[in-house]
Amino acid sequence: MDATHEVFNQPAPLAGYNLFDTNRPLRDALNFNAPQLPTESLRQLGETLGSADMQTHARLANVHTPELHTHDRFGRRIDEVEFHPSYNLLMTAAVGAGLHGTPWRAEPGAAASPHVLRAAGFMLFTELEPSMLCPISMTYAATPALRDNAAVHADWGAKLGSLVYDPALKPVADKAGVTMGMGMTEKQGGSDVRANTTKAVRADSDGWGERYEITGHKWFFSAPMCDAFLVLAQAPAGLSCFFLPRVLPDGTRNAIRIQRLKDKLGNKANASSEVEFHGASAWLVGEEGRGIPQILEMGTMTRLDCALGTSGLMRQALALALNHTAQRSAFGKPLIAQPLMQNVLADMALESEAATALAIRLARAFDRPADEHERLMARLLTPVAKFWICKRGSLLGQEAMECLGGNGYVEEGGEGVMARVYREMPLNSIWEGAGNIMALDLLRGLRKGDAVAALAHELAPARGQHAALDRLADALPARIEAMASEVEARRLAQDVALAVQASLLAQTAPPAVVGAFCASRLGGDWGHAFGTLGAGTDFDAIVRRAQPV
Structure with missing residues (x-):
């Protein structure tokens, strides 16, 4: 019996590529925030995480979900959760890469910017599989808190920083x-x-x-x-x-x-x-009686991971969209060559790069707690980054899914990764404090010390790069001082995030990216959906920079 049709014009899956080497925005953010950081471990991690084998393990860990066993077959209470072997393999890889404890491992020759190094690895791993990073993130945040019980820390501290993953329930x-x-x-x-x-x-x-x-x-x-x-x-x-x-x-x-x-x-x-x-x-x-201050300290670190995680998911969604549109043709030419699709892809690329720049900048502040400016930046940018990056993630995920059409909405094969990414996006916005909690936390942070002056100092290096950024930077101090009610706290968090993102891009990204970001997000030359950048945008340059291969 003859086949009814030949399968063609279907893109090959995005697999077998190095997540780190192909992520130019991340590499530029690292060079800006930690120029002496050795990146060979990230390159090796990127190679591993981009492999088809690891992608299969990520899929299996999500298809074969955890199962609760409250009792054994004899009726004894055990309260155990059974995971698919692929979950344990992914955990082994994440722990082996030190994503749970790199900054707490005091080793000779350790990286001078361990939080930045760990942040980059966390973002890369999120592109592969984000959900199993929850215990990784909690271990990262909880470990330093144990110093407040010296005896517990003595027994547990070193093993919390170990690069060995052991899932067994043992003393x-x-x-x-x-x-x-x-x-x-x-x-x-x-x-x-x-x-x-x-x-x-x-x-x-x-x-x-x-x-x-x-x-x-x-x-x-x-x-x-x-x-x-x-x-x-x-x-x-x-x-x-x-x-x-x-x-x-x-x-x-x-x-x-x-x-x-x-x-x-x-x-x-x-x-x-x-x-x-x-x-x-x-x-x-x-x-x-001191539980609240302690949980807030831990929450700061998990909120960093929310920003990092969503930034990684944004990058993965964008990469999938670029991979699909580069290979899929419609109306006589590749989708990526269609002018309106170029607008959509370039707009998403701006959002993804800005998220990466802000998340890595925040990680830098964690590396320098003795520096007063960095301490204030950690206090201000933690709620700002979590609020804004996580809010934008779901919107970008939906738009990226639309680039794939119906293939993006299914739960099977390589394209099914997009559906998994989209379902994951809202979590980081909710976990460890939803939007209102973050906006109110920013208001509290702005009342601490010289926070307003620190924000102005942070924006100063980008002065004169774009008129819209200068106008926003000029207006922020007066708006902060005049804010008598919390009702506009979300708008303030949004604008602080955009100002810092624009400032960072002005120092790390090429002119095409900086100009398009400032004109759209700050200057009003933009609509209310992705793909509404102005006609003067250098779409080709922005899309080329974002390509995953």
Whole structure:
């Protein structure tokens, strides 16, 4: 029987390429923020993550989602989550690359900018598979907090920085490497953690200090197979932070009961759960009643990862769109050669590069805590980057999917990556504080010290590069001083983000990118959708710069 048709005009999958070498905006951002940074490890990571084999593991980890087993076949409570082998392989790769703990590994000859190095690797890994990076991010954020309990840190610190991933539930003494999670929010409170009802009652003391028994629940308890967690509970002196291991030193399982796994829109490879604590053993981290400041410090680091993660997803969505349109023809020529498609692709490329520039700039601030300007930038740009980059991510993901047409909407094969990226996009905007929380946090940060002057100093190097940027930079101090109500906090967060992005691009990107970004985002020569750049834009130069191959 003859075939009814020949398959043609279908693009080859985007595979077998180096994610780092082909990402010019990321390499330029690294050169600007950490010019002495050795990048060979990133090049090797980019080669690995761009391989077809790793893409297959990413797909399998999302197709074969985590399964909860509350009891074994004999009726004993075990509260274990089973993952597909591809999930564990991806975790092994991420831990092996140090994405969970590079900045905390004190090694001779370590990179002078470990947070920037780690940020770039985190972005690259997000392009492959973002959801399993949740425990990686939480380990990164939680590790330094353990210094407030010296005994726990002595036993756990080195293993939290280990490059070995060991998924088995065993006492820390029997493991070569461990991971950490967090449990903060409850049903009745969400972001308002002061409304938590989980109780902590003092029990006794041991080698890790004052031991408490924790009774209550957590509504979002992500990555429940981690080796330990930082949780919030109400102690006699108020809301406090506790270290709660999954397995106790004597080998017994701690009293953590996993009620169910969340059925989420995306983030499928990662297990997010609801749990109850039934007198679970935990040890105080820091002082009683100081849980809020401690969680805010950890939240700052996970918010950085939200900005990094969405930047990586933007890059992946853009790369998929460019790959498809370069090979797919319509109306007599490749899609990428169609003028209106060029406008769409160039507009998305501007958004992706600006996100990368801002996220890596924020990581630089984490590398220089002793520098007062960098400390203020970390305080201001963390909520700004998380707010704006994560808001823009979902819009870019939808537009990139449209570039692929119906192929972008299906869940199979190479093109199915786009659907996975799109479903992942909203998470980073919600996790660790949604938009309003970030905008209000910016207002609080602007009231600290010389924050307004620090922002002006940050924008100063780009003065004179574009009239629209100069106008915005001139207007921001007065707007900040005059803001008497929080009702315009989102608009302020947006404009601070755009001003900093434009300033960074003016120092790192070619004129075609800088001019188009400032004219559209700051100068008003733009519509309300991607693909509405002005006719004078150098579309070809912008698209060429963004090409993944």
